[in-house]
Amino acid sequence: MSDIVRLSRINFRHLLVLRQLLEEQSVTQAATRLCLSPSAVSKILSQLRDCLDDELFYRQGNQLLPTAKAKRLGPVISAMLREMDNLFTEEGFRPEGFQGRMNLALRESSFELLASAIASVQQQAPGMTLAVHAKESTGFQSLCEGRVDLLVLPHDLGQPPTGRNELIWERLAEDEMCCLMRAEHPLAAKELTLDAYLSFAHVGILDADLQQPFFEQSLAQLSRRRNLAMEVADFGAAASICRHSDLLFTCSALWASMAAQASGMVVKRLPFAYGKVGYSMVHHQSGSRDPALQWLKATLLSGFKQSISQG
Numbered sequence: 001m002s003d004i005v006r007l008s009r010i011n012f013r014h015l016l017v018l019r020q021l022l023e024e025q026s027v028t029q030a031a032t033r034l035c036l037s038p039s040a041v042s043k044i045l046s047q048l049r050d051c052l053d054d055e056l057f058y059r060q061g062n063q064l065l066p067t068a069k070a071k072r073l074g075p076v077i078s079a080m081l082r083e084m085d086n087l088f089t090e091e092g093f094r095p096e097g098f099q100g101r102m103n104l105a106l107r108e109s110s111f112e113l114l115a116s117a118i119a120s121v122q123q124q125a126p127g128m129t130l131a132v133h134a135k136e137s138t139g140f141q142s143l144c145e146g147r148v149d150l151l152v153l154p155h156d157l158g159q160p161p162t163g164r165n166e167l168i169w170e171r172l173a174e175d176e177m178c179c180l181m182r183a184e185h186p187l188a189a190k191e192l193t194l195d196a197y198l199s200f201a202h203v204g205i206l207d208a209d210l211q212q213p214f215f216e217q218s219l220a221q222l223s224r225r226r227n228l229a230m231e232v233a234d235f236g237a238a239a240s241i242c243r244h245s246d247l248l249f250t251c252s253a254l255w256a257s258m259a260a261q262a263s264g265m266v267v268k269r270l271p272f273a274y275g276k277v278g279y280s281m282v283h284h285q286s287g288s289r290d291p292a293l294q295w296l297k298a299t300l301l302s303g304f305k306q307s308i309s310q311g
């Protein structure tokens with residue numbers, strides 16, 4: 001079948017159904033979102049399978065899991081649909097008139113820094129459904145599969161966080177690292193030396209997407225090593241365990257200065273060089289011309305800077 005004939009068999013409804021199936025991974029839920037019957041969605045899926053010469057989804061229990069080809073198509077289709085929507089809007093992107101869903105992923109600890117910015121998104125674009133996913137369950141792969149539009153995370157600025165060339169990184173802010181401890185900690189009223197820092201056990205953060213923290217590498221170059229007694233999924237959980245123990249937590253100074261979980265705790269500068277750290281937004285390159293995504297990034301950036309200046 002020639003490319004022209006193949007393309008002539010695909011219309012906007014096919015693209016809408018495929019995008020919704022990728023998001024919902026359920027024929028019934030996709031049908032509900034699209035105001036179609038499940039049988040109509042199943043029929044369109046069958047047409048897509050025939051036209052694209054791929055199963056697109058396979059069933060595992062009650063869930064439809066996308067094939068590799070469907071995952072590759074996800075971000076491209078999402079960007080195409082939003083660009084087409086923009087073509088029919090003479091005045092360009094207008095947040096107050098936008099109707100649709102955007103998927104944002106971030107750590108729970110980042111949410112507090114972005115809360116006012118996210119509230120601003122809702123106020124300016126009341127028709128936008130902003131689904132906020134936990135970074136722990138939706139990493140870089142979700143961006144590549146089109147299940148997430150934008151990822152926000154803290155990371156080391158001095159080393160590439162990932163080798164995926166199709167992902168675009170945009171810096172939100174630079175930050176510093178600090179050592180967090182409870183007010184009753186034996187080191188709370190003392191100068192934090194390297195020996196003192198290493199004499200206590202530490203709590204760390206689990207993140208399969210990111211490399212070993214640069215400050216850990218800096219310690220290794222000094223032939224020193226932390227005693228990592230516990231690893232948790234998020235900053236808030238780490239601060240909570242530190243509040244009830246003598247564990248130390250090395251974390252973002254921005255977060256420590258603004259987060260409710262860190263209130264009343266003692267913050268000290270790290271006693272060694274650790275490189276530059278910060279917060280970044282990450283999106284798939286297919287969304288570079290997506291007006292809704294560009295507006296969302298600009299709004300989050302503006303709100304983030306405002307939160308920092310007020311914090």
